[in-house]
Structure formats: C-alpha cells, structure tokens
Amino acid sequence: MSIQFQPTALVGAIALALGSTSSVFANEQKIATTSLDTMVVTASRSQQHIKDVPARLNVIDEKTIQQSPIADLPSLLTKEAALSVKQVGGYGQPASIFLRGSNAAHTLILQDGMRSNTATVAGTNLHLIDTTDIKQIEILKGPGSVQYGTDAIGGVIQLISKTPTKNSAFTTIEVGEKNTYKSILGVDAAENGYYAQIRGQRLETDGDQIISNQAKKAGFDQKGYSAKLGVDKDNFGLSAEFKENEGHGDYFSYGAPEAYDFTNRLYNVKGYLKLNPNLVWETRLSQFEDEYAIVKSAYPSTVITEQQEIDSNIQWQINAEHKLLLGVHYNKTEAESLNTFKDENDSTGYYLQHQYQNDVISTQAGIRVEDNQQFGTHTIGQLAGRYKLSPASSIYANVGTAFRAPIVGQIISEPAWWGGNPDLEPEESVSYEIGFDHLLVPSVTLYGSAFQTKVDNIMVSGALTNWVFENMGSATFNGAELGLKWTQDEFYANAEYAYIQAKNDDEDADLPNRPRHNFNLTIGWDNGQYGASTTLVAKGKAKDSRDIPGYAAIDMNAYWQVNPHLKTFVNIRNVGDTNYKTAVNDATSYYIASDRLASVGMTLKY
Structure with a gap:
C-alpha cells in the first residue's frame, strides 16, 4: 500500500478535523499522570497501590500509549529518564535497553506474566512487540x-493487556510522513462476568535513513492480531489469550542492504480460585515463541x-495486615539456529514472600530457590519497606540479590564458531536503594531515590578467546533520580532527572551506551475533551568505541474528543528533525535516530 503524505496534507487534515461541527461531550479520560491510587502488580505479583510499593516503579498508562498507535515500544520507553534506549535506527531496527545502567540482558520483559526474553541472543526483540492491546506498562x-x-x-518491564468491561467496537487509523500508517480494529464483549476481545492491526512505513553516511532508507511492516476469552466472578476466574505479530524489515550490514522476517506468538491461560475469602490459588500456563529469519x-x-512456563501460587491473607505468597515457577526453554544448533534448558523456582501493610508501614520480604538444570541451585532474597513519616511524606529502602543464568545461545559448544561456552557461570548481583516521596503542596509531588547494583561474573563475548563468551570480573551501577509532578486543574507537568554511572570495575572505565545525565520533561493541558502535551527527552554523551554525542528531542501530541464516538489526534515526533547519533557503525559513520514524523489519526468507537 502506498500513501502519498505531504506536510500540506497534514495541515489540511488537521484543519478538517478541527473544523468539524458537533455537540460537545466530555469523556472520562484523566490527565496523563500516574495517580497515587494506580493499581500495580509487578513489584509483588499481587495488586497494590503504587504509593505502597517499597521500590521505585513507574507506569506508562493507557492514555499515553493511545496517543500514537504508530509509536513502537522503544519510543514509549524513551520517555523514562532512568532508562536508556539504544536503537540503531528507527522502525524495525534492533533496540537495547539499559535500566539504571545495567546491561541490556539485565532487564526482564514480561507480557501478562510470561517471560519474553529470547534465548539465542541476550535480551529481547523489544522492537518487534506490538502494543495494540496494552492497558499499561x-x-x-x-x-x-x-x-x-x-x-x-x-529490573522488570511488564506489558499488561486490557480486559473488556463493556460491549464496544472501534477502529483507529493514523497516517503520517514517509508513507507511514497504522490501522487497528477491535471488538469487545462483556456481560455478567464473561468477556471476549479481538484485535487486528497493520503497520507499514518506508522507514528512515539509519546510517549517517548512507542515504538508503530501511522500510518496515508488521501485522498481527490478538484474542482473549474469559470469565471473572467473585470466587473464580479463567482467561485464555493468544497474540501473534509478524512482519518484515530492512537493515544494512557493512553498507549492503539486507532484510529479515519475524514472527512472535504468545499463548496465555490464567485462572484463580478463591478457596475461602482469605485464600486464593492462581495458576498460569504460557508459551512464547520468537522466530527471526535473515532472508536477504x-x-x-x-x-x-x-519457552513454556507453569506458574502456580497460593496467596493467604492471614489478617488485615499480613499476606503470604507461596509458589512454584517452571520454565523450559528451547533455542535453535536452523542448521547450526539446537539445545534446551529448564529451571524450577520456589518462592516465598511476606507482605505487611498498615496505615504507616508497608514491607515486603521474599526468598527464592532456583534449581537450574545446567547451573545448579541459587538462593536469592529481598527485604524492602516503606514508612509514612506523615500523610504527605514517605521514605523507603530495599536490598535484594539477583542472578542471570547464561542463555542457551551462550553455552552451546557446537559449532565452535558460534562462540558458546558451556563452562559459563551465572551473573550474580546485590542491589541497594533508598528513596522518598513528598507532597510539597496538594498539587506538587517531589520524589527521589539513590541506588547501587554490583554484578559479579559479567558475561562478555570475545574477552579471553575470540568471540567466545567468558566470565569477566564485576561492574557497578551507581545513580540517583529526582522527579517532580505537578497538577493544577487541567494542567500538568512531570520532570525527572537521572544521574547514572555504570563502570567496569576491573578497568575503572564507563561502560558503553550509558549516558550519565538524563532528563525528561512533559507539560500538558487536558480537560477530557481537548488536550495537548509536549515532551522533551535529553541525554548526555555516552561512551562507545568513540563518544556518542548527547542530544535533545521534542515530541508533541494533541487530541479532540469530538463526541463519545469520534476522537481525532495529531502527533509530531522529533519536532526539531534532529538526526542524532545513537551508536557507532564503523570507523567513519554512526547509526542515527529517526528524524521528524508528523501524523494525524482518528478513532471511531461504538
């Protein structure tokens, strides 16, 4: 499909949208700032108010996700100051995330609880995960x-999908420069605790120039669908979901054009049963498949x-203040490179967690024993607590250990040129964190945190033998975050600064791709019928084989809820059209980020 999109067409579309006449309806949308009443699940595996979490947890809400359907997951995550995204180009190009300075393989990606990291390369194909049916991140x-x-x-990044609450149908279309478009069609049904959902989506773009000294563009397209069925009653619930996303992308290797095809699928069956008012049994059976084929x-x-997983646990609300969680988690991972290798590994984890909650104190203590088929038994623990100094102030602290076992693709010994090392040892870490949240006045919240993570047995490629994975010494990640949130009637602003120092302890040198200085600012206005926001993302310089300069980029969004059934919106990503550098390509060139992308869209809902 070819869409001839020009700036004049953009202006015309905006004028047409804003010139429509209809009755004025306010909707129930809220300002895009995280409320203290927001419910989260990732920190403790059970629902709790974000204000009670004894750790720093951020939420990208549904309204932010819906601002631009063509925004991919790396673009959404870029707006987190303590998280650096290294994407070697735009749509469809590999993206690595460095959360608080940790390595790209040190962040676990979950989709409704299911592990979505790959086992052939460290990390995940983050840029190929669709966000069409996501409620919050x-x-x-x-x-x-x-x-x-x-x-x-x-850390952990979890994508949580929507559960239908009423009967509805919608379609969303967004079109933009570079022949970029995305269309979504969805239908929801819900009645008496039973629900069903189906989504279909398609995205195409001519893409961007991705290497600084080459004018060639890298196109990308994807299509997929998801379906969910379930029942949610007072005493039991059961749901089944399926997602598939597939597509094709271009890239360049040493100047030569190449291409890949991809497919990822998620199967998820979850259920819970209230054995009595204070005892709940939950079980999840999941499978995640990721296929990446270089075809040109x-x-x-x-x-x-x-990957196949079974996770089953019992939650016991002992009394109003004490809760106990006891569970077992099994993962079997198979990985292969066609005509090269095929191997598998499985691991079983047993976990126990205690939570204490009253009006002043919130604590979380846990232990896990992990029995890995190839790497033996590891025991890790966590102790965390939040204390309310006053109705307006709280402080928290936590300490925890963690580990990362080598993935299948790092330990296979045949073929030898692949670089696998069956003698690799897991990485082990210990982390410390302290933080505070303070309500300066009813409309202004100030928060901050300081942290340190030390990792031993860092796994690197080519350290001692060419291209062979080896365990090296240690790395230390130090940093601090300071943020401010302001809301006043229909206006809001969020600002966050993060200082991150990631060092190789053996060489006392900064690790690559981690800028020390990071700043994000979002300001906006939203009355439920009209809204507009502007976001600034600024990063300092980072190390690589040579320095990566810092940059600043601005994104803008505006919408008009014409009536309960029609919403129009406009987005301009990278308003300044800045081709900032993201990584070193070769001795004379860099990978560069996407330049400006202006788009308009609408959602029709019934």
Whole structure:
C-alpha cells in the first residue's frame, strides 16, 4: 500500500478535523499522570497501590500509549529518564535497553506474566512487540529475581493487556510522513462476568535513513492480531489469550542492504480460585515463541526461541495486615539456529514472600530457590519497606540479590564458531536503594531515590578467546533520580532527572551506551475533551568505541474528543528533525535516530 503524505496534507487534515461541527461531550479520560491510587502488580505479583510499593516503579498508562498507535515500544520507553534506549535506527531496527545502567540482558520483559526474553541472543526483540492491546506498562526499577527468576538484575518491564468491561467496537487509523500508517480494529464483549476481545492491526512505513553516511532508507511492516476469552466472578476466574505479530524489515550490514522476517506468538491461560475469602490459588500456563529469519544476506539464518512456563501460587491473607505468597515457577526453554544448533534448558523456582501493610508501614520480604538444570541451585532474597513519616511524606529502602543464568545461545559448544561456552557461570548481583516521596503542596509531588547494583561474573563475548563468551570480573551501577509532578486543574507537568554511572570495575572505565545525565520533561493541558502535551527527552554523551554525542528531542501530541464516538489526534515526533547519533557503525559513520514524523489519526468507537 502506498500513501502519498505531504506536510500540506497534514495541515489540511488537521484543519478538517478541527473544523468539524458537533455537540460537545466530555469523556472520562484523566490527565496523563500516574495517580497515587494506580493499581500495580509487578513489584509483588499481587495488586497494590503504587504509593505502597517499597521500590521505585513507574507506569506508562493507557492514555499515553493511545496517543500514537504508530509509536513502537522503544519510543514509549524513551520517555523514562532512568532508562536508556539504544536503537540503531528507527522502525524495525534492533533496540537495547539499559535500566539504571545495567546491561541490556539485565532487564526482564514480561507480557501478562510470561517471560519474553529470547534465548539465542541476550535480551529481547523489544522492537518487534506490538502494543495494540496494552492497558499499561509497569517499569520496576531494581532487582526482581525473587519474584521472577533469572534476567531481572536491573529490573522488570511488564506489558499488561486490557480486559473488556463493556460491549464496544472501534477502529483507529493514523497516517503520517514517509508513507507511514497504522490501522487497528477491535471488538469487545462483556456481560455478567464473561468477556471476549479481538484485535487486528497493520503497520507499514518506508522507514528512515539509519546510517549517517548512507542515504538508503530501511522500510518496515508488521501485522498481527490478538484474542482473549474469559470469565471473572467473585470466587473464580479463567482467561485464555493468544497474540501473534509478524512482519518484515530492512537493515544494512557493512553498507549492503539486507532484510529479515519475524514472527512472535504468545499463548496465555490464567485462572484463580478463591478457596475461602482469605485464600486464593492462581495458576498460569504460557508459551512464547520468537522466530527471526535473515532472508536477504550473504549469510542467511533463522534463530528460534520457544519457552513454556507453569506458574502456580497460593496467596493467604492471614489478617488485615499480613499476606503470604507461596509458589512454584517452571520454565523450559528451547533455542535453535536452523542448521547450526539446537539445545534446551529448564529451571524450577520456589518462592516465598511476606507482605505487611498498615496505615504507616508497608514491607515486603521474599526468598527464592532456583534449581537450574545446567547451573545448579541459587538462593536469592529481598527485604524492602516503606514508612509514612506523615500523610504527605514517605521514605523507603530495599536490598535484594539477583542472578542471570547464561542463555542457551551462550553455552552451546557446537559449532565452535558460534562462540558458546558451556563452562559459563551465572551473573550474580546485590542491589541497594533508598528513596522518598513528598507532597510539597496538594498539587506538587517531589520524589527521589539513590541506588547501587554490583554484578559479579559479567558475561562478555570475545574477552579471553575470540568471540567466545567468558566470565569477566564485576561492574557497578551507581545513580540517583529526582522527579517532580505537578497538577493544577487541567494542567500538568512531570520532570525527572537521572544521574547514572555504570563502570567496569576491573578497568575503572564507563561502560558503553550509558549516558550519565538524563532528563525528561512533559507539560500538558487536558480537560477530557481537548488536550495537548509536549515532551522533551535529553541525554548526555555516552561512551562507545568513540563518544556518542548527547542530544535533545521534542515530541508533541494533541487530541479532540469530538463526541463519545469520534476522537481525532495529531502527533509530531522529533519536532526539531534532529538526526542524532545513537551508536557507532564503523570507523567513519554512526547509526542515527529517526528524524521528524508528523501524523494525524482518528478513532471511531461504538
């Protein structure tokens, strides 16, 4: 499909949208700031108010996600100051995340509880996960291995999908420069505790120039759908969901054009049963598949990850203040590179967590014993607490250990050129954090935190033998965050600064791709019928084989809820059209970020 989109067409579309005449209806949308009453689940595996979490947890809410359907997951995460995103280009290009300075493989990605990190390369295909049916994204900063096992040294990012609450149908279309468009169609049904949901989506773009000295553009397209069925009653619930996203992307390797195909699928069955008012049994059965095939290259290849999980736990509300969680989690991972290797590993974790909650104190203490087929038994723990100094102020502290086991793709020994090392040892870490939240006045909240994570047995490629994975020494991640949230009637502003120092202890040198200085600012106005916001993302310089300069980029969004059935919106990403550098490509060039993308869209809802 080809869409000829020009700036004049954008202006015309905006004028047409704003010139429509209709009755004025206010809707129930809220200002895009996280409320203290927001419910989250990632920190403790059970619902709790965000204000009671004894850790720093941020939420990207549904309204922010819906501002621009063509915004991919790396773009959404960029607006977190303590999280650096290294994307080597725009749509469809690989993206790595560095949460509080930790390595790209130290952040666990979950979709409704299911692990979505790959097992052939460290990390995940973050840029290929669709967000069409996502209600909110929870970002837990700090170790989460007690709750979720391996990979959560730096933190956990969980995508939580929507559950229908009423009958509705909608379609959303957004079109923009570079022949970019995304269309979504969705239908929800809900009655007497039973619900069903289906979504379909398609995105295409001509893409951007991704290398500074090459004018070639890298196109990208994807399509997918999701479906969910369930029942939610007072004493029991059961749901089943399926998601699939597939597509095609272009990239360049040493100047030569190449291409890949991808498919990822998620199967999720979850249920709960209230054995009595204070005792709940929850079980989840999941499977995640990720296939990445290089189809245009001098060296074509296909790598596949398939993970299966069973997680079952009992939650016992002992009394009004004490809660106990006891569970077991099993993961089986199979990974292969076609015609190269095929291997598997499984791990079983046993976890116990106690929570105490009253009007003044909130605590969380947990322990996990992980029995890994190839790497033996590891025991990790966490102790955290939040204390309310007054109705307006609270402080918190936590300490936790975590680990990351080598993935299948790092330990296979054949073929030798792959670089696997079966003698690798897991990485182990200990983290400390203190923080505060203070309501300066009813409209202004100030918050801050300081943290340190030390990781031993860091895994690197080519350290001692060319391209072979080896355990090196240690790395330390130190930092602090300071943020301010302001709301006044229909106006709001959020600002956050993060200082992060990530060092290789053996060499006393900064680790690559981690800017020390990070600042985000969002200001906006929203009365439920009209709204507009502007976001500034600023990053200082970062290390690589040579320095990556710092940058500042501005995004803008505005919407008009014409009536209960029609919403129009406009987005301008990277207003200044800045081709800032994101990573080193070769001796003379850099990968560069996407330049300006202006778009308009509308949602029709019944």
